[in-house]
Amino acid sequence: MELIVLRDGEEHRVAIEPGDKGSVVRIGERTYLVDRVPTSGTVRSLVIEGRQFEVSVRPNSGGRYQVGLPGAIEEVEVLDPLTYLAEKGGAREASRGPRTVTAYMPGRVVALLVEEGQEVESGDGLVVLEAMKMENEIRAETAGVVRKILVSEGQAVEGGDPLFEIG
Amino acid sequence: MELIVLRDGEEHRVAIEPGDKGSVVRIGERTYLVDRVPTSGTVRSLVIEGRQFEVSVRPNSGGRYQVGLPGAIEEVEVLDPLTYLAEKGGAREASRGPRTVTAYMPGRVVALLVEEGQEVESGDGLVVLEAMKMENEIRAETAGVVRKILVSEGQAVEGGDPLFEIG
């Protein structure tokens, strides 16, 4: 099986062949013989030529996986090559449209710092969220114009909720 | 809702009425106001007039539930009253037929201590199972005649597997 794995914006071609002693996984020039067993819940033990790794793999929507490693959590996206090529074309299109800024934590909107139509620079504060007794500012990651404000002051939001469209 | 709960062979009539502050549960003369919330997996926290109990309730087949309590595990059976009455009639019938002796743990049959047709008393050894480096004798719980031997020496058995029919 051939797959594309996206990690930190980089794409990796990964080939998997099931075998007797585990799966043979090829990533670029590198080949790994992987003995993988589920242990409990989302946890798997991977033994790769003697080296043992305990990882937790949690599927999110759309082929994204959260991989829990010792001391870190990474998110990667797995796609089949055809879907990937199709999406890649679409994505270029999409990147020209407005981007949505989402809440990266649940909280309450304490203050809106911008208005619709306002131009913002990357790093400008957009909104102050209060969560767990602390106030946190959400800033613009790219420059643009605030197209739409989707929340109002005092409103409670969940992590992932859209807050603004900036384009 | 009216239910019959069987515990240690005794039957209890349990009536449940959902309410604002929890369910009202009546068992015989006793009434409890129960605030019950699931916490994680099979675990529930029951607050009954201030007293808090953390229990785990694991459904087995046929209305049987394993209830994990602090320091103990109990098994009870829950039936709706009509089913119970119907089964009660049938059960009387069934108790006249042969009973099946099952393995209450997985293991290997080391020695058969009885033959088909042999009469056994309650407490007589029937079979020696080896499990976890120790040998354990399974004994007859009631007197009767060994109708059928369902395993042979050397055979591996799982917990719950039938070993004998005694009638």
Add this chain to the structure above:
Amino acid sequence: MKPFRKVLVANRGEIAVRVIRGLRELGIRSAVIYSDADRQGLPVMLADEAYRIGPAPSRESYLRAGAIVELAAEIEADAIHPGYGFLAENADFARLCREAEIKFIGPSPEAIAEMGSKIESRRMMIEAGVPVVPGGQDTLPTVEEAAAFAEELGYPVLLKAIAGGGGKGMRVVHTAEDLPGAYRAARSESGASFGEDSVYLEKFIEQPRHVEIQILGDEHGRVVSLGERECSLQRRHQKVVEEAPSPVVDRELRRRMGEAAVTAAVAAGYTNAGTVEFLLDQDGEFYFLEMNTRLQVEHPVTEMVTGLDLVRAQLEIAQGGEIGPEMEGIQPRGHAIEVRLYAEDPYRGFVPSPGRIERLRWPEGPGVRNDCGVYEGSEVPIHYDPMLGKLIVWAQSREQAMDRLARALAEIRIEGIRTTVPLFAALLEDADFRAGRLDIGMLDRKLAAGELQPGHELELADLPLIAAALEHAERQARYSAVPAAGGGRRPRWRQASRRESLRRGPWS
């Protein structure tokens, strides 16, 4: 004093769990309050009794002093343990308890009130002869007076606005030449900010450590010091890592700081567990900072090096027990380190990370203690302090304790929310931390300089790719078409249900 049969724990999270454990070990029935956000919390699950106190916001639940005391009376609790935070240092609450004849497990309302006032407690300490940061809150109307006082104190000094706060109107002055300029700047900034331009002077303590002394006082007049804790590792004035003993406190300094702490506590008529916080400068001089009139978050490091159980001691003292002579002059044995596990994302500026804990594995084994208030599957609510709990290790030496902590951190798995675990792993590789070179600004400086970045170097860089790709492949296989069954991409479970219906027959 009659022995307690039931105690109400007026708190939540890990400290409620800690107190419930202490109560159970003494055979005392535990009751706990909970807000709507905490009905499924670990304290409720471990307590003998649990009572709703209100909706999620603290003001409507854990801060309802009157309702809590009423509840205690209603359920016939003999005493209330306030934990830390919420009402723990609220003199009015302690007074309400006294009026309702419910024992407040802590000092008297008077001692709480006196120690709660910075000005009052500083005055009391000066009177009792406990060293405070030299200086005075008398205003200095002229630059000449300021210069004379600065000379008296010795440079460096700190100019502070009487009306001040938030660093405004504050100037560090290193030499006499710099004083006139700094004096003018401080006054004008202060005037502009607060409409009041009076300033005063304090000795400036350079890169001090935060070292605190745990004390215990019984109700028979005996007060003992149980040694120090080093709490210099703070992020924005919030303690993050604590240890005992301090890497720089020797037996003699411990004795002197302990005596000062006991003097402070005696001056306040203090009873039960308390902590006297000091700044310790680079020359080994220490200065009273404040007194915390309650059990501290970091009490376990003291427990682990002294072998004492401070919650047990609190309960025994509150029941009229006496402090035994074995607590006198106690010396630490081995070394303990505590790290506070916060639901914050150290990769993203420590933004809070509430949510459901999808996976939780604590470290176990030798020398590891887990004091936590959460479990796998529990929700970390948005309404309260983001501390999940604490991981504490003990070993024979500081070096071994750090090695053990690294091992324990490698065993921990918390998924679903982000935590400060990666920060601690990075800290254990920091040369200054390893060497015990700590001061209260160190952590903020290092973070500002981009150090301690929780960079994880994977032994196998491709691991996340391999793990995710195999997972994906397995899921594809599980749900993918079975070619013989018609060639479509029919998931296996749909096939199974089709077989099921075939077996039943269309007439079923």
Add this chain to the structure above:
Amino acid sequence: MKPFRKVLVANRGEIAVRVIRGLRELGIRSAVIYSDADRQGLPVMLADEAYRIGPAPSRESYLRAGAIVELAAEIEADAIHPGYGFLAENADFARLCREAEIKFIGPSPEAIAEMGSKIESRRMMIEAGVPVVPGGQDTLPTVEEAAAFAEELGYPVLLKAIAGGGGKGMRVVHTAEDLPGAYRAARSESGASFGEDSVYLEKFIEQPRHVEIQILGDEHGRVVSLGERECSLQRRHQKVVEEAPSPVVDRELRRRMGEAAVTAAVAAGYTNAGTVEFLLDQDGEFYFLEMNTRLQVEHPVTEMVTGLDLVRAQLEIAQGGEIGPEMEGIQPRGHAIEVRLYAEDPYRGFVPSPGRIERLRWPEGPGVRNDCGVYEGSEVPIHYDPMLGKLIVWAQSREQAMDRLARALAEIRIEGIRTTVPLFAALLEDADFRAGRLDIGMLDRKLAAGELQPGHELELADLPLIAAALEHAERQARYSAVPAAGGGRRPRWRQASRRESLRRGPWS
């Protein structure tokens, strides 16, 4: 000796986990072997490297001495840690390691062999002046010789068959009058059972305690005693509960027993960690029983009262390290108790209970240590010892340690398999155990008398009924008919899937 970079752990279960933790704390890479039954075991998940050694049966996996040494060489391990059991006391295995130039973490093959022979070790102890149970393995051909020797030893005495075993040909004799009859009976029973009727005499020790001394020997000739463990609580000669210190060993007896143990170890040229087991009679006399040439299951209680890390000590000694003077004359601090958690059903004659652990919650908090080899979701295999691991508590006194153990046992939840947890809860309410009145027959006697029945008294007798009935009602509601949808008893999920197909339309 070069420092270890990688060590192969030749064991499974909790002891493999214990050693892996010790290796990680020292920064040494850990490799572990596993049988097919243990691929998903906790040791594999915590180790840096893992290698299959064979199918489930021990003989084909954990006992394959040659294959294990070959593997160690192949993966370039510097040393092998054998744990306990399996090959830990196998002199041939230690010899194979030596030949392959892989360090065996334990004593020399010669010391293992000598201490492995009951006759040889007894002879060696007598020579070294270590007290052994008085008596002799010389046969007593006449009743007169037997009577004379019995007089010399003092009654009560124990007649034993030279060819004996399993209690056959064994007689306790309390007075001189009873000797002739017992002598004849023992000879005839022995002859009938073994075809050899020679008998010998030993002093009979009435209701002794099992008290053992932990020793450490380095490779520079230094041996130290680290104090005693009380291990009298045994079921069928298998230890169940251990504690340190022993409730009856004072400083002087500890010194004497420690000296005897060190003498024993020196006589055997012993290195690394070892245990000298003694019988301690009611008069405070002690007798050498045997020496275990390995780390014991119960080593944590010694660790908790001495503050030492025995696995670390083993690794340091094996790397050529020296025992420091701080270990000399060490005295216990506080009290530690260990209970062994077996997958056995104490309600059903301790029948093994392998299977899947459906739920697992360890106790946490102050003074609690979990040394376990399983996790929630793991399978307890049928092939090995049923010990899941150990729960160890420490507190300032035995009384407090028992209270803490009771608290910890109340927090534990293990579901899916049966365990010995309820036995320990019952034991903690036993007056003899509470008072420390222990001997090696006590537990079997109490169990035979029907005491220590793990009867649980529920605070609310109706609790299981309430819990199960509410669960059932909820499930009924979840799957029950929605009257508006046709009146049938159609489970909601079927309804949902029907809606799903309607939404898609019949043409999809």
